[in-house]
Amino acid sequence: MAKYSLFINGKERSVDVAADTPLLWVLRDELNLVGTKYGCGVAQCGSCTVHLNDVAVRSCAVPVSAVGTKKVTTIEGLSEAGDHPLQLAWDEADVPQCGYCQAGQIMTAAALLKRNPKPSDKEIETAMTGNICRCGTYIRIRKAIHLAAQKGGKS
Amino acid sequence: MSTTFVSRRSFLKVSALAGGGFMLGFHAIGKAMDNTLAEDVFVPNAFIKIDATGIVTLMAPNPEVGQGVKTALPMLVAEELNVNWNTVVVEQAPLNTKLYERQVAGGSGSIRSSWESFRKAGAAARQLLTEAAAKTWNVNVADCYSENSFIIHKPSGKKLGYGELASKAATLTPPVEVTLKDPKEYTIIGQRIRNVDTKSIVTGKALYGIDTKREGMLYAMVARPVFGKKLKSVDDSGARAVQGVKNVVRWENRIAVLATSTWAAKKGRDALKLEWEDDTKPESTRDHQEAFKKLIQQKHDAPKRNDGDAEKAITGATKVLESTFEAPFLPHASMEPMNFFADVRDGKAILFGPTQTPARTRTEVAKVLKIAEENVEVGMSRQGGGFGRRLQADYSVEAAMISSLAQAPVNVIWTREDDMEGGFYRPTGMYRYRAAINEKNELDAWYLIAAAGNQPNATRENSFPAGAVPNFRVDSHNLESNISIGPWRAPNHNFIAFTEETFIDEIATALKKDPVAFRLELLDRAKNNKFGTVAYDIEKYRGVIKLAAEMGNWGEQGKNGIYKGFGAHFSFGAYVAQVADVSVSGGKVRVHKVYCAVDCGRVINPSGAENQIEGGIIDGIGHALFGELTFEKGVAQQKNFNSYRLIRMPDAPLEIETRFIQSDASPQGLGEPCLPPVIPAVTNAIFAATGQRVKRLPVSLMTFL
Known part of the structure; x- marks a missing residue:
C-alpha cells in the first residue's frame, strides 16, 4: 500500500492503496464516486471515462500511481448543479435506457466539446467510438451532443 | 393473448401513513381466490402514496433494466389519478408478492399485463379523494371533479389539493367499482414523457x-x-x-x-x-455444428406443426428451394456485469x-x-x-x-470476462428450410427442420407464413449440451425472423416476384384460403408491411449506392415491418437508415417507445453484423470487448424513422419486437447490393467483393 494525494473534482483527496490499483477502483471503492462505471477493465467500452487535465481517459487503464498532480474530473464533478449543457441535452433528447454507460458517454462528449465546440456528425462518431452503449441509444447521444453544442457547449 | 386482459373483481386496501396522508394498495384477487383464472394469468398491482404536503409518490414495482417501465407504469396510474405529472415522485418498490404481482422484466409484458389494473389503481384513488372533498364541503360527489392534483366543486369553484384531502381520504372505504377515463380525455398517456431517472443518471447519482x-x-x-x-x-x-x-x-x-x-x-x-x-466432455463449436448438420437431415417424430403433407409436396414439386441458416451463441453482455x-x-x-x-x-x-x-x-x-x-x-x-x-x-x-464466460447464452442452432414450388409457380410447401443446443423449442411454428401455405411443417430437434442457455432479447424470434424472412426473400426471387408484393400475396392467401391456424392478425400484418414499404420508398434500388431490404415479424403482441437502407462498399456493410412501422396497440409514452425501437434496431444490427461467441473445449473464445465486438456509434444508422399505426387497442409488447425484423431487413438489403445471401450470422464472417 502507498499513500496518494489526488486532485479530484476540485478537492484534494488522500488514499492508501496498492500502486497498481486502477484509478477506477480508487474512485469507486475508496472515495465512493460510483458514477464512474466498470464495464470491461481493458479500455474498450468507455463506461469508466473521466477527465485527466480535461482530456478523456479510461480510468480502468490508469493506475493510481500514474495520476500524479493531474486534475481528475468525474461525472460527479462535471457541473455543480447537474446543469452542464450535455447533462441538460441528455434530458432534452431523453437519451438513457439502462443508463449505465451514459456517464462515460457524457464525459467523452464533454472533452470533445471542449476542444471542438461545434463537431460534425463524423467528428462526433470518431470521438464517441470508444464508448459502447449496449442499449443502442447512439442516435439520441449524437442528437444530444449537437443540442449541447448549439447551446454553447462547455458550461 | 386475450387472457392477459381478463378483468377481475378486486378490492382495495387503504392504510393511514404516519404523519397524515394515505397509501392505497390496489390488490387484485389472485389465482388462489378466483378459480376461474387460467394458470398463466398475471395479476399486477400498484401503490400510491400521497402525503399531507401533496407529494404524490408512485411505486414502480417492476424491475427497470432500461425498458422504461419505471416511467411508463406510473404514467398509467397518474393518468387516472389526474395528477400533475411534474410533481410526481417515482420510487422503485422492492419484491413484495403480497402487494404486487408479476414483478418481472421479461416477455415484453410489463405494460400489457398492467394496463387495466394500474389505471384502476389511479381511478380508485381519484374517487376516494373526490369523496373526501365532497364530505369536507358537504356537497354532492357528482358535482365534484379532479384536475391537476386538485378536487374542484363545479358549482362553486371551490378547490382542495390532494395533500389537503389525503388524511380524510384515508378514513374512507375504498370503492369496489371504479370508472376509467375516456381515452379522449388522456393528458399523460400518449404524451412524450422523459425518463424519470435521467437527471440522476447524467449526474452519476443513479445507483446500480x-x-x-x-x-x-x-x-x-x-x-x-x-x-x-x-x-x-x-x-x-x-x-x-x-x-x-x-x-x-x-x-x-x-x-x-x-x-x-x-x-x-x-x-x-x-x-x-x-x-x-x-x-463431462468439454464441447467445441465445431462439435455442435457437426451434430446440427446431422439432425437437420432427420425428420422429427413429433412435428411442432404439420399442415397438409410437406414431404410429399416437396417430392412431387416442380422446383425445390433449400437453405440452411446458422446461429451462433450470443452472450448478453449487459454493460453492467x-x-x-x-x-x-x-x-x-x-x-x-x-x-x-x-x-x-x-x-x-x-x-x-x-x-x-x-x-x-x-x-x-x-x-x-x-x-x-x-x-x-x-x-x-x-x-x-x-x-x-x-x-x-x-x-x-463479476469481471467482464467472468460475465462472457458465465453461460446462459442465446442458443446456437441450425435451421434447414425447404420450399416446394408447384406447376402454377406457387409456394406449395414449407418445411423447416431446426436443431439447437439445449433448446427443444427453437422454432415458432405459428409464425408467418404459417396459414398461407397448404403444406407446412416445422420440426425442432434438441441437442443436449453442457453449455447453459437462456432467454436473450426476443428469445427464438431473434434468429427465427432472420431465417424466415430471408427464405421468403429467396422464394420471391426464385418466383421473380417483388419481396413485399409476395408477402402481401401470402397474406391474401392466408385470409382467403387459410391452411390451419393463423396465429397473427392478417390485417395488422398487412398494415405494417404496407406502411413500412411506403415510408422506405420500397422499389427504389441502387440509388446513390443505397440498397433496400425488407423484414417483418410478429412477436410479443406487436407487428413490426422495416426497410433497411444499406450500402456495401469496399467490403464494408453500412446501414444508413431504417424505416420502422409498428402496430403495438396504444402507445403509452411515444418517447420511451421510440427509444426502445431505436435500441432494438441498433441492437439487432450490431449482433447481426458482429455477434458471435465460439467455444473450444468448453472455453468461450471471446472474453471481452476487444474480441467480442458490440456495435459502436460509427456502425449505427444515422437515422431511424418510426411510425406507429394509430390504435385504440390495448398496449402490446415493445422492448423485444423491433429487434427480430431488422436482421433480415439488413441481410436482404445486402443481397440486393451484392447478390450474396447471408445464411450464417454474423455478417462479418462473409467477404464482400
Missing part, C-alpha cells in the same frame, strides 16, 4: 447493483469452472497473501475471494492456484441487486440456504441492462452462498 455498499461489506470475486470441468485441487495461499484479502471460501466447484476492495478481490482471485479436471449483494446471517438473508426476476431470486436463495422464503428479502437496484441474463438467479444464489459461508455482507462482482 454494482454500486451497492453496506456497513462491513466485503467485495468478492469468484473462480468458476468452464463448461465440462470441475475443481480438482485448490491452493489459496497466494490469494490470502494479497493485501486486503480477508477470506477465501469454497462452494461446490467455485472459490470466492473476499477482500476490502474490488481490486484486491480480483488480485486475490487471480492468485489462486487451481487445478481443474473433466467432469453480473453482481449481487447478499447479507446472510442468523437464518435471514438480505439480497439486493439487479434482477429481472426478484421472486425467482427469493425462491432459489431460500432453497439453497434451506430457509423459509419469508426470511429472504429481495430489493432491486437500477440495472445496467438485462436482455434476459438477469432472468437467471445463478449470480444472486452464489452471492447468498458466499455471504452465508463467510458470515459477512458481500457484493459479488
Whole structure:
C-alpha cells in the first residue's frame, strides 16, 4: 500500500492503496464516486471515462500511481448543479435506457466539446467510438451532443 | 393473448401513513381466490402514496433494466389519478408478492399485463379523494371533479389539493367499482414523457447493483469452472497473501475471494492456484455444428406443426428451394456485469441487486440456504441492462452462498470476462428450410427442420407464413449440451425472423416476384384460403408491411449506392415491418437508415417507445453484423470487448424513422419486437447490393467483393 494525494473534482483527496490499483477502483471503492462505471477493465467500452487535465481517459487503464498532480474530473464533478449543457441535452433528447454507460458517454462528449465546440456528425462518431452503449441509444447521444453544442457547449 | 386482459373483481386496501396522508394498495384477487383464472394469468398491482404536503409518490414495482417501465407504469396510474405529472415522485418498490404481482422484466409484458389494473389503481384513488372533498364541503360527489392534483366543486369553484384531502381520504372505504377515463380525455398517456431517472443518471447519482455498499461489506470475486470441468485441487495461499484479502471460501466447484476492495478481490482471485479436471466432455463449436448438420437431415417424430403433407409436396414439386441458416451463441453482455449483494446471517438473508426476476431470486436463495422464503428479502437496484441474463438467479444464489459461508455482507462482482464466460447464452442452432414450388409457380410447401443446443423449442411454428401455405411443417430437434442457455432479447424470434424472412426473400426471387408484393400475396392467401391456424392478425400484418414499404420508398434500388431490404415479424403482441437502407462498399456493410412501422396497440409514452425501437434496431444490427461467441473445449473464445465486438456509434444508422399505426387497442409488447425484423431487413438489403445471401450470422464472417 502507498499513500496518494489526488486532485479530484476540485478537492484534494488522500488514499492508501496498492500502486497498481486502477484509478477506477480508487474512485469507486475508496472515495465512493460510483458514477464512474466498470464495464470491461481493458479500455474498450468507455463506461469508466473521466477527465485527466480535461482530456478523456479510461480510468480502468490508469493506475493510481500514474495520476500524479493531474486534475481528475468525474461525472460527479462535471457541473455543480447537474446543469452542464450535455447533462441538460441528455434530458432534452431523453437519451438513457439502462443508463449505465451514459456517464462515460457524457464525459467523452464533454472533452470533445471542449476542444471542438461545434463537431460534425463524423467528428462526433470518431470521438464517441470508444464508448459502447449496449442499449443502442447512439442516435439520441449524437442528437444530444449537437443540442449541447448549439447551446454553447462547455458550461 | 386475450387472457392477459381478463378483468377481475378486486378490492382495495387503504392504510393511514404516519404523519397524515394515505397509501392505497390496489390488490387484485389472485389465482388462489378466483378459480376461474387460467394458470398463466398475471395479476399486477400498484401503490400510491400521497402525503399531507401533496407529494404524490408512485411505486414502480417492476424491475427497470432500461425498458422504461419505471416511467411508463406510473404514467398509467397518474393518468387516472389526474395528477400533475411534474410533481410526481417515482420510487422503485422492492419484491413484495403480497402487494404486487408479476414483478418481472421479461416477455415484453410489463405494460400489457398492467394496463387495466394500474389505471384502476389511479381511478380508485381519484374517487376516494373526490369523496373526501365532497364530505369536507358537504356537497354532492357528482358535482365534484379532479384536475391537476386538485378536487374542484363545479358549482362553486371551490378547490382542495390532494395533500389537503389525503388524511380524510384515508378514513374512507375504498370503492369496489371504479370508472376509467375516456381515452379522449388522456393528458399523460400518449404524451412524450422523459425518463424519470435521467437527471440522476447524467449526474452519476443513479445507483446500480454494482454500486451497492453496506456497513462491513466485503467485495468478492469468484473462480468458476468452464463448461465440462470441475475443481480438482485448490491452493489459496497466494490469494490470502494479497493485501486486503480477508477470506477465501469454497462452494461446490467455485472459490470466492473476499477482500476490502474490488481490486484486491480480483488480485486475490487471480492468485489462486487451481487445478481443474473433466467432469463431462468439454464441447467445441465445431462439435455442435457437426451434430446440427446431422439432425437437420432427420425428420422429427413429433412435428411442432404439420399442415397438409410437406414431404410429399416437396417430392412431387416442380422446383425445390433449400437453405440452411446458422446461429451462433450470443452472450448478453449487459454493460453492467453480473453482481449481487447478499447479507446472510442468523437464518435471514438480505439480497439486493439487479434482477429481472426478484421472486425467482427469493425462491432459489431460500432453497439453497434451506430457509423459509419469508426470511429472504429481495430489493432491486437500477440495472445496467438485462436482455434476459438477469432472468437467471445463478449470480444472486452464489452471492447468498458466499455471504452465508463467510458470515459477512458481500457484493459479488463479476469481471467482464467472468460475465462472457458465465453461460446462459442465446442458443446456437441450425435451421434447414425447404420450399416446394408447384406447376402454377406457387409456394406449395414449407418445411423447416431446426436443431439447437439445449433448446427443444427453437422454432415458432405459428409464425408467418404459417396459414398461407397448404403444406407446412416445422420440426425442432434438441441437442443436449453442457453449455447453459437462456432467454436473450426476443428469445427464438431473434434468429427465427432472420431465417424466415430471408427464405421468403429467396422464394420471391426464385418466383421473380417483388419481396413485399409476395408477402402481401401470402397474406391474401392466408385470409382467403387459410391452411390451419393463423396465429397473427392478417390485417395488422398487412398494415405494417404496407406502411413500412411506403415510408422506405420500397422499389427504389441502387440509388446513390443505397440498397433496400425488407423484414417483418410478429412477436410479443406487436407487428413490426422495416426497410433497411444499406450500402456495401469496399467490403464494408453500412446501414444508413431504417424505416420502422409498428402496430403495438396504444402507445403509452411515444418517447420511451421510440427509444426502445431505436435500441432494438441498433441492437439487432450490431449482433447481426458482429455477434458471435465460439467455444473450444468448453472455453468461450471471446472474453471481452476487444474480441467480442458490440456495435459502436460509427456502425449505427444515422437515422431511424418510426411510425406507429394509430390504435385504440390495448398496449402490446415493445422492448423485444423491433429487434427480430431488422436482421433480415439488413441481410436482404445486402443481397440486393451484392447478390450474396447471408445464411450464417454474423455478417462479418462473409467477404464482400
